[in-house]
Amino acid sequence: xxxxxxxxxxxxxxxxxxxxxxxxxxxxxxxxxxxxxxxxxxxxxxxxxxxxxxxxxxxxxxxxxxxxxxxxxxxxxxxxxxxxxxxxxxxxxxxxxxxxxxxxxxxxxxxxxxxxxxxxxxxxxxxxxxxxxxxxx
Numbered sequence: 001x002x003x004x005x006x007x008x009x010x011x012x013x014x015x016x017x018x019x020x021x022x023x024x025x026x027x028x029x030x031x032x033x034x035x036x037x038x039x040x041x042x043x044x045x046x047x048x049x050x051x052x053x054x055x056x057x058x059x060x061x062x063x064x065x066x067x068x069x070x071x072x073x074x075x076x077x078x079x080x081x082x083x084x085x086x087x088x089x090x091x092x093x094x095x096x097x098x099x100x101x102x103x104x105x106x107x108x109x110x111x112x113x114x115x116x117x118x119x120x121x122x123x124x125x126x127x128x129x130x131x132x133x134x135x136x137x
Contacts, residue, residue: 002067004035007048010071018079023130025075027122028097031115037067049074094119 002010008026015022032050033039045052046061047070053061056073063069078097082088085096085104092110099107099115107113 002037007035007037007067007071010068011075014071015075018075019082020075020078023126024091024119024123025078027119027126028074028078028094030122030126031118037070038065046070047074049077051077091116091120091123 007029011025011029012022015025029035029048032045033048035048037048039048039050040046041050043052046064048067049070051064051070051073053059053064055077056064059069059073064073081096081101082093085093085101087093087095087104087107087110090111092113094116095104095107095110095113097115099113104110110116
């Protein structure tokens with residue numbers, strides 16, 4: 001079983017390879033699964049990044065559940081939505097990650113979308129915690 005510290009280390013190393021800020025990826029995982037590799041939502045989202053199997057037809061549910069695969073797929077999806085979402089400014093592209101690209105087109109004010117607001121709050125906290133740690137050394 002991966003510890004939270006190991007998950008943080010893996011995501012921190014892997015996220016930049018996808019052009020994703022590590023703290024942002026960590027905020028998504030904290031919100032989606034609270035770092036629980038076995039997390040499954042009532043609608044069937046799987047793992048750390050809460051990935052729907054229907055969004056990854058090349059992978060089985062068991063493959064998606066594997067932490068390394070889930071992290072890779074989650075980071076890849078974040079990178080794709082960052083580039084392709086109808087809402088690309090600031091963190092508004094997270095609407096596509098949470099709501100799906102088709103539904104995101106219906107969102108008029110993405111900055112007010114609850115998911116974007118929550119991830120932004122978590123991201124601010126993570127960055128503040130990091131700054132406190134860094135400033136003590």
